[in-house]
Amino acid sequence: MSTANEPAATAEPSLNELIAAAVAGLNEIILGKETQVRLCLACLFARGHLLIEDIPGVGKTTLAHALARSLGLSYQRIQFTSDLLPADIIGISVFEADTGQFRFHRGPVFAQLVLADEVNRATPKAQSALLEAMEEHQVTADGQTYPLTEPFFVIATQNPSYQVGTYPLPESQLDRFLMRIELGYPAASLERQLLLGRDRRDLLDELATAITPQQLLRLQGAVPQVHASAALLDYVQAVARYTRQAPEFEAGLSPRAVIALLRAAQAWALMHGHEGVLPEDVQAVLPSVVGHRLAARDDARFRDAGEIGQHVLAAVAVP
Amino acid sequence: MREPNAPSRLRGLAWVLAALAAAVGPHVPHLPAWVTLLLLAVCAWRWTADLRGTRLAPLPLRVVVVLVSTVAIFGTYRTLNGIEAGTAFLVLMAAAKLLETRTSRDLTVIVFIGWFLLYAALLREQSLSQLPWLLGSTFLTAVALMRVHASSAQAPAGHIVRRTLRLLLLAAPLALLLFLLFPRLPGPFWGIDSRTEARTGLDDEMTPGDVSDLSASGEVAFRVRFFGATPPPEQRYWRGPVLHEFDGRSWRRPSAQAFPQPQVTFRGPGIRYRITLQPHARRWVLALDLPATWPEREITQSFDLTLLSARPINNVAAFDLTSHMDFTAGASLAASMRRKDLALPLDGTNARSVALGRELATRHAGNPRAIVGELLTMFRQQPFVYTMQPPLLADNAVDEFLFDTRKGFCEHYASAFTVVMRAAGVPARVVTGYQGGEFNPFGGYLIVRQSDAHAWSEVWLEGRGWSRVDPTAAVAPERIQGSLIDAVAEDEPVPGRLRDASPLWLQVELGWDAVNDIWNQRVVRFDAQSQFDLLDRLGVDDPDWRALGLGLAGSLAVFFVVLSTYLAWRYRPPPRDWPGRLHDVVVARLRKRGLTPGPAESPVAFIERAEQACPDLARPLGDIRKLYAALRYGPSPRIDDLQRLKHAVNSLRV
Numbered sequence: 020m021s022t023a024n025e026p027a028a029t030a031e032p033s034l035n036e037l038i039a040a041a042v043a044g045l046n047e048i049i050l051g052k053e054t055q056v057r058l059c060l061a062c063l064f065a066r067g068h069l070l071i072e073d074i075p076g077v078g079k080t081t082l083a084h085a086l087a088r089s090l091g092l093s094y095q096r097i098q099f100t101s102d103l104l105p106a107d108i109i110g111i112s113v114f115e116a117d118t119g120q121f122r123f124h125r126g127p128v129f130a131q132l133v134l135a136d137e138v139n140r141a142t143p144k145a146q147s148a149l150l151e152a153m154e155e156h157q158v159t160a161d162g163q164t165y166p167l168t169e170p171f172f173v174i175a176t177q178n179p180s181y182q183v184g185t186y187p188l189p190e191s192q193l194d195r196f197l198m199r200i201e202l203g204y205p206a207a208s209l210e211r212q213l214l215l216g217r218d219r220r221d222l223l224d225e226l227a228t229a230i231t232p233q234q235l236l237r238l239q240g241a242v243p244q245v246h247a248s249a250a251l252l253d254y255v256q257a258v259a260r261y262t263r264q265a266p267e268f269e270a271g272l273s274p275r276a277v278i279a280l281l282r283a284a285q286a287w288a289l290m291h292g293h294e295g296v297l298p299e300d301v302q303a304v305l306p307s308v309v310g311h312r313l314a315a316r317d318d319a320r321f322r323d324a325g326e327i328g329q330h331v332l333a334a335v336a337v338p
Numbered sequence: 339m340r341e342p343n344a345p346s347r348l349r350g351l352a353w354v355l356a357a358l359a360a361a362v363g364p365h366v367p368h369l370p371a372w373v374t375l376l377l378l379a380v381c382a383w384r385w386t387a388d389l390r391g392t393r394l395a396p397l398p399l400r401v402v403v404v405l406v407s408t409v410a411i412f413g414t415y416r417t418l419n420g421i422e423a424g425t426a427f428l429v430l431m432a433a434a435k436l437l438e439t440r441t442s443r444d445l446t447v448i449v450f451i452g453w454f455l456l457y458a459a460l461l462r463e464q465s466l467s468q469l470p471w472l473l474g475s476t477f478l479t480a481v482a483l484m485r486v487h488a489s490s491a492q493a494p495a496g497h498i499v500r501r502t503l504r505l506l507l508l509a510a511p512l513a514l515l516l517f518l519l520f521p522r523l524p525g526p527f528w529g530i531d532s533r534t535e536a537r538t539g540l541d542d543e544m545t546p547g548d549v550s551d552l553s554a555s556g557e558v559a560f561r562v563r564f565f566g567a568t569p570p571p572e573q574r575y576w577r578g579p580v581l582h583e584f585d586g587r588s589w590r591r592p593s594a595q596a597f598p599q600p601q602v603t604f605r606g607p608g609i610r611y612r613i614t615l616q617p618h619a620r621r622w623v624l625a626l627d628l629p630a631t632w633p634e635r636e637i638t639q640s641f642d643l644t645l646l647s648a649r650p651i652n653n654v655a656a657f658d659l660t661s662h663m664d665f666t667a668g669a670s671l672a673a674s675m676r677r678k679d680l681a682l683p684l685d686g687t688n689a690r691s692v693a694l695g696r697e698l699a700t701r702h703a704g705n706p707r708a709i710v711g712e713l714l715t716m717f718r719q720q721p722f723v724y725t726m727q728p729p730l731l732a733d734n735a736v737d738e739f740l741f742d743t744r745k746g747f748c749e750h751y752a753s754a755f756t757v758v759m760r761a762a763g764v765p766a767r768v769v770t771g772y773q774g775g776e777f778n779p780f781g782g783y784l785i786v787r788q789s790d791a792h793a794w795s796e797v798w799l800e801g802r803g804w805s806r807v808d809p810t811a812a813v814a815p816e817r818i819q820g821s822l823i824d825a826v827a828e829d830e831p832v833p834g835r836l837r838d839a840s841p842l843w844l845q846v847e848l849g850w851d852a853v854n855d856i857w858n859q860r861v862v863r864f865d866a867q868s869q870f871d872l873l874d875r876l877g878v879d880d881p882d883w884r885a886l887g888l889g890l891a892g893s894l895a896v897f898f899v900v901l902s903t904y905l906a907w908r909y910r911p912p913p914r915d916w917p918g919r920l921h922d923v924v925v926a927r928l929r930k931r932g933l934t935p936g937p938a939e940s941p942v943a944f945i946e947r948a949e950q951a952c953p954d955l956a957r958p959l960g961d962i963r964k965l966y967a968a969l970r971y972g973p974s975p976r977i978d979d980l981q982r983l984k985h986a987v988n989s990l991r992v
Contacts, residue, residue: 298942298971299943332938333937
């Protein structure tokens with residue numbers, strides 16, 4: 020924690036400027052994925068965790084790394100493999116001969132931004148170690164509880180479940196992620212830029228910090244303060260009611276999911292300088308927030324989260 | 339996470355299985371036992387498979403099941419058509435479908451099979467007594483469908499039952515309208531006509547024992563409503579098939595029927611009545627002896643004066659007839675007819691009876707009336723017994739009855755009488771039908787049951803034509819004046835002993851029969867003519883098919899307008915607040931520019947789009963958008979913002 024008194028005369032940059040700078044920086048690294056970048060930031064501001072589901076090589080790791088640099092967060096990457104143990108994530112107590120005591124060696128989870136790569140390749144045991152840390156913001160080893168650093172943000176990436184050798188996350192654990200996004204292939208012209216341009220890793224090194232961790236905490240504190248009017252809450256509840264009644268879904272949105280939807284919409288409204296949350300803000304985040312929470316009864320009905328979102332939105336009138 | 343391809347618990351499976359079982363219920367007595375057992379086994383198997391999560395049948399097994407059951411049905415019925423084979427086939431296909439029921443769509447298919455089976459039960463029989471079961475099963479099937487498609491697995495059953503009930507009640511007026519006005523096609527539906535199933539009733543052959551067997555049944559044969567006074571019991575002879583050919587034991591209708599139609603003259607007043615026949619799968623229409631008028635389009639009369647319907651009577655059928663008690667039928671007798679009705683077997687059976695006939699002829703010098711009189715006197719004076727349980731008769735049935743046992747039912751008397759008459763040279767024939775009937779005071783009509791089945795003779799007399807002679811009346815006059823129960827000994831198996839002993843039970847039974855009669859007249863027999871009558875009563879002059887179609891279309895339109903108005907009112911949107919109303923004004927104005935909000939487009943997004951589409955309106959629209967957003971979604975809406983929004987909207991010029 021910073022104890023230094025900052026000079027009061029220094030004009031604090033407005034939240035909008037901070038966000039605009041962060042978005043601009045990230046867009047230089049991740050080409051043509053502005054929506055995903057914004058969703059990613061909104062997820063972070065709403066204190067949620069992010070799940071990226073896509074095939075390998077579309078820039079999941081680069082996005083996570085760029086985010087860490089842009090926000091000045093300490094960064095750790097955990098590659099999930101089928102032999103990963105919980106201790107490989109949270110750390111391990113080692114006997115030190117000179118002191119004659121056990122000392123806890125902190126694992127990679129003790130970072131502000133943790134990239135859990137290919138989370139569905141590890142066994143459920145290892146997965147649950149990470150998911151517990153995500154939920155509690157602390158880990159327990161040998162009866163001792165260690166708080167994690169704040170802000171704490173997990174980006175997990177997942178191969179599509181049709182790829183072989185995967186342990187897909189159960190629905191209850193998918194619910195721990197505020198949003199799930201897909202990156203997808205870049206447009207042809209942007210892919211040409213990638214081919215012609217410099218290596219992304221070199222660009223990463225040059226990426227300036229746009230938001231400090233202190234500013235990030237302030238932003239996170241501001242999100243729940245964004246006004247949500249009665250009309251807007253009506254809309255959110257109407258969406259929830261629809262998913263619970265619609266025959267095309269196995270089960271509707273849980274209350275936790277509805278809160279997540281509101282928080283994400285608030286973060287989105289904050290990022291876009293809206294005084295209060297607008298229905299558009301809900302609509303913008305809805306596919307990413309509900310896509311992994313609503314299981315279609317007929318598997319072939321929806322191709323992706325976007326279609327689920329469109330289906331729900333088209334069915335619910337904006338009040 | 340469930341394994342891929344592993345079946346999960348299917349929502350509503352138990353309900354669908356129960357509904358299917360209920361729908362098969364009415365068919366069980368008509369299905370081969372193995373079909374029912376197979377379906378039950380598959381239901382039980384599917385249920386346990388659902389509980390345990392075992393895999394469903396693989397495709398090759400399902401194909402084999404379908405092929406084997408098709409062959410088995412074909413082997414049983416020699417066809418896949420018709421109601422019997424069709425029903426059995428449908429039940430087997432429902433069982434086969436259960437083998438591959440994975441999704442709610444599969445369950446929906448089974449639900450529809452269930453409804454179709456219930457419908458098929460109506461093709462078979464339309465009696466009132468099965469109605470509660472059919473209605474209950476229809477409801478259960480609807481509940482099952484609702485359960486399959488319920489939005490949540492946790493929805494309580496009571497809630498779904500109430501919802502289904504509500505939906506069905508909303509649909510009830512529609513069903514009533516379609517029942518009243520949907521054009522009735524003349525003729526049997528789908529040509530389902532050729533049913534071989536045995537029905538209780540008269541046959542075109544009579545062997546000693548047939549009528550007494552029939553008399554052991556208390557089933558209703560037909561009901562009659564007289565449009566005037568009801569004739570007394572001893573005159574109520576309901577004429578059915580006439581039997582001419584005798585082989586020494588059994589009587590039959592002639593196979594070739596090329597005989598001339600006899601001349602009939604009627605005297606005295608006619609008796610008008612409507613007869614409502616229960617299905618008996620034969621063509622004849624019972625009529626009071628002797629019918630004079632009948633609906634010419636549906637009924638013809640045979641050479642021996644039996645009324646024949648154009649088609650076998652497989653459904654409840656009603657006819658308006660007129661009969662005369664006083665008539666002369668066949669003043670002259672064609673030679674071919676005389677030969678037919680004098681013929682006796684040439685093999686020398688019943689020799690004693692034939693000898694008796696010849697003796698009577700010689701004694702009375704061929705005077706038919708005297709011959710008839712003497713034989714009836716013989717029946718009356720000698721110790722003949724009227725019984726439902728006569729001793730068994732061997733080869734010379736008539737001889738044994740007439741000279742040895744002397745115990746018989748009406749067919750014995752009619753048969754013996756006719757044989758002796760023929761031997762005496764008097765043309766004679768056996769008439770089967772019913773005699774008597776019970777008056778139902780609740781419905782004001784006559785019930786004639788199978789236990790009223792009867793057989794008598796007709797002899798041809800010079801100058802009088804064919805005349806009815808009932809030898810039973812000579813032996814047991816109580817049978818003709820009262821009913822069977824009065825005529826036979828107390829320990830004989832007459833149906834209805836219980837109701838005879840208990841007046842209360844008799845009331846209940848007659849009341850129930852009256853309800854059945856209303857059901858038959860008003861519902862089952864509701865045909866095109868009844869529809870035209872209904873329109874006529876509603877004030878349509880000279881109704882025809884066109885009026886019927888228009889009436890149907892019109893009342894359907896009224897029904898749907900009323901229903902949708904009600905639903906629109908029931909689910910009306912909440913009243914709009916001021917920003918909402920003002921936004922509606924903006925939407926209406928922008929429509930002139932060809933802009934309409936999309937289905938999920940929020941007001942703010944719509945106005946933003948309009949700003950880009952109409953740059954000239956960008957400024958006022960921008961103001962409206964900001965004010966709207968602030969009022970609707972902002973943290974602290976101010977009252978003067980609303981005033982400004984009103985002003986901005988009112989001054990918007992498109």
